[in-house]
Amino acid sequence: MDDAIRHLIQAIHDSPPRAMFAAAGAGSQALADLLGVPGASRTLLEALIPYAADAFDEFLGQTPEQYVSAETGRLMAGRALARAYHLRELESWPIIGLACTATIVTDRPKRGEHRAHVVAWSPHHLKARLLTLEKGVRDRAGEEDLVSRLIIDTLADACNIAERPPLPARVGDSLSAESVDYTAAADALSRRAIDWFGIEPDGQLRDPAAPPPAILSGSFNPLHGGHTGLADTAAALLGAPVAFEVSAVNVDKPPLPTDVLLGRLSQFAGRYAVFAGNAPTFVEKSRLYPGAAFVVGFDTAARVIQPRYYGDSEAAMLDALAEMRERRNRFLVAGREGNDGRFRELHELPIPEGFAGLFAAIPARLFRNDMSSTEIRAALRAEAER
Numbered sequence: 001m002d003d004a005i006r007h008l009i010q011a012i013h014d015s016p017p018r019a020m021f022a023a024a025g026a027g028s029q030a031l032a033d034l035l036g037v038p039g040a041s042r043t044l045l046e047a048l049i050p051y052a053a054d055a056f057d058e059f060l061g062q063t064p065e066q067y068v069s070a071e072t073g074r075l076m077a078g079r080a081l082a083r084a085y086h087l088r089e090l091e092s093w094p095i096i097g098l099a100c101t102a103t104i105v106t107d108r109p110k111r112g113e114h115r116a117h118v119v120a121w122s123p124h125h126l127k128a129r130l131l132t133l134e135k136g137v138r139d140r141a142g143e144e145d146l147v148s149r150l151i152i153d154t155l156a157d158a159c160n161i162a163e164r165p166p167l168p169a170r171v172g173d174s175l176s177a178e179s180v181d182y183t184a185a186a187d188a189l190s191r192r193a194i195d196w197f198g199i200e201p202d203g204q205l206r207d208p209a210a211p212p213p214a215i216l217s218g219s220f221n222p223l224h225g226g227h228t229g230l231a232d233t234a235a236a237l238l239g240a241p242v243a244f245e246v247s248a249v250n251v252d253k254p255p256l257p258t259d260v261l262l263g264r265l266s267q268f269a270g271r272y273a274v275f276a277g278n279a280p281t282f283v284e285k286s287r288l289y290p291g292a293a294f295v296v297g298f299d300t301a302a303r304v305i306q307p308r309y310y311g312d313s314e315a316a317m318l319d320a321l322a323e324m325r326e327r328r329n330r331f332l333v334a335g336r337e338g339n340d341g342r343f344r345e346l347h348e349l350p351i352p353e354g355f356a357g358l359f360a361a362i363p364a365r366l367f368r369n370d371m372s373s374t375e376i377r378a379a380l381r382a383e384a385e386r
Contacts, residue, residue, distance in 0.1 A: 001033055004165040005149070008156055013039030015159040017094040017122070020084040021047040022076050023151070024056055025068060026102035026116055030148035045087045045095075048080075061271055068103045073117030074128060074202040076101060078270020081121045085266050086222075096158050097121040097269065100151050104133070104143040116147040119203075120158035121269060123262035126180040126203040129154055134172025146173075180205060182265070186258045189248055189276055196277035196288050198243065201270055212243035212273060214293040214332075217285065220246055223267040226369035231272065233367040234295040234332050242295055243273040251280045251309075281309070282329075283320040290327040298336035298344045301359065305352060321355050334362040337370040 012034070021031060021044060031047050034040050050056040057063045059079060064072040081097025088095055102116035114133040119126065131150050133143055149167050156164050169175065185197040185205060198206030216231050223244075231242040246264050249255050256264075261276055268274035279285040282294060282304055296304075303309050310316035324330075335345035346361035 001036060005033060005152065006037055008152060008161070008164055009034055009037040010039065011161050011163075012152070012156055012159050013037060013042050015043075015161060017043070017096050017159050018045050018084060018088055019043055019096040019098045019155060019158075020045050020080040020087065021098045022059060022080045023047075023049055023100040024051055024076075024102070025100070026104050026144050026147040027100040027151050028148075029144050030100075030151035033148065033152065045084055068101050068115065068117065070117050070128060070130060071202050073099055073101045073119045074121070074126065074204075075270045077119035077121040077126070077128075078201060078203055081123075081266050081269040082271065085263065091263070095122065095266070096155065098151070098155055098158070100147065102147050104147065105138070105140040114143060116150065118147070118150050118154045120154045121203055121266075122158055123259075123266040124181075124183045125158075126182075127154060127158060127177065128179070128203075129175060129177045131169075132174045134170050137170060137172065150175075182262055183258065186248075186262055186276065189278060190255070190258060192278065195279070196245075196275055198273060198275040199265060199268070200273050201268075203269065206273065206275070211289045212275065212292055213240040214238050214242040214295060215245045215275065215285070215289055216242055216295040217245040217247055219250070220244065220264050220267060223264075228272075229369055230295060230297075230334055230362075230367055233334075233362060234293075237332065237362065237366070238293055240293075241273065243275055244268055245275040245277055245285075247280060248276050249278050249280045281320075282331075283323055286324045286327045286329040289329070291329065293330050293332050295332045295334070295362075297334050298346065298349070299338075301331055301333045301346065302349060304331065305349065305355075318352060321352065321358060325355065325358050330357075331359045332362055333359055334367055335364045343368070343370075 028049060034044060050059040060075055066072060076099035077097040080099050084095040084097055098120050100116055100118045104114050114135055116131045119128045129150060146168060153164050153167060180203055188194045189197060200206055214234060235242045246261060248261055265274050265276060277288055279288050307314040307317045310320060333346040335343055337343045345364060346359055351359055
């Protein structure tokens with residue numbers, strides 16, 4: 001390791017962000033270099049090298065169309081970011097999901113390009129780079145060194161380190177970059193310049209003309225298996241993907257600060273589409289997402305038909321239901337255990353006459369989860385205090 005790289009890595013270790021790193025095909029030298037400079041525990045939360053296909057698929061949560069592609073690199077970084085959110089000890093720590101998927105010199109000839117996709121994904125932005133290497137001018141160690149240099153440079157850039165040594169690229173190599181700015185979208189949402197924005201599993205911003213077919217809304221503090229299990233079950237019933245929505249504005253609560261909102265959105269990175277919207281009530285959500293199915297629990301469905309949530313006006317409640325029906329929205333309702341320990345399902349709700357078609361049940365035999373986010377937070381606090 002030369003002095004310039006050593007000094008750059010030291011600057012990374014001295015910067016605030018904590019990273020989860022995943023690499024396949026190349027990048028092991030970057031990990032060795034990061035660990036070789038004192039202070040690595042201030043940077044690396046975890047590192048994973050899922051080299052075998054089965055290990056790669058398990059980490060990604062799916063089998064990609066191509067193992068070495070821009071989309072796969074972004075999905076890897078997303079999974080790493082979500083893992084970093086889970087692993088960090090202090091919410092004040094900035095986090096980064098860092099990933100590389102590459103194909104370089106091996107013990108058999110390759111007809112395709114030698115290339116590497118390197119991605120750093122933080123709650124605030126995504127930065128992706130594609131390095132295409134000139135074939136036949138380096139051995140495996142030489143190509144591994146250049147890819148690893150790119151990984152360290154990308155991490156340094158994500159850590160806002162401006163002074164970085166140039167990459168030792170050749171004339172026949174090519175390097176391209178793209179970025180996505182989530183902070184700008186969140187700021188526009190806060191200013192009410194936009195009503196919602198969405199982030200795809202691979203980190204791209206959702207086309208504003210393409211609202212989701214189904215949504216599961218909540219605070220997701222934290223996201224847990226009950227949420228994802230409900231979304232997966234609803235998706236199977238509907239025959240359509242279910243996106244999540246983190247409400248930036250909630251009834252009787254202050255708006256989420258931008259950093260908190262972006263942090264919660266990062267929990268879905270690499271796996272699910274997630275939205276942030278300014279609509280606190282479901283009738284307002286129906287105006288943002290016409291035609292969408294709202295996936296809810298029993299307690300939420302009960303509030304939808306209670307006049308006290310409409311200014312104690314039954315007429316206003318009926319008007320809201322009629323408006324949602326007119327926009328072709330509907331509710332898919334999962335049962336929920338109440339504070340009294342009794343499990344309640346949709347058939348127990350007094351649905352107003354004429355609106356039964358607005359609601360459909362998710363049978364308990366298909367999905368039931370009684371753990372709440374409040375209980376999970378309490379358990380996490382208790383564990384941290386031990």
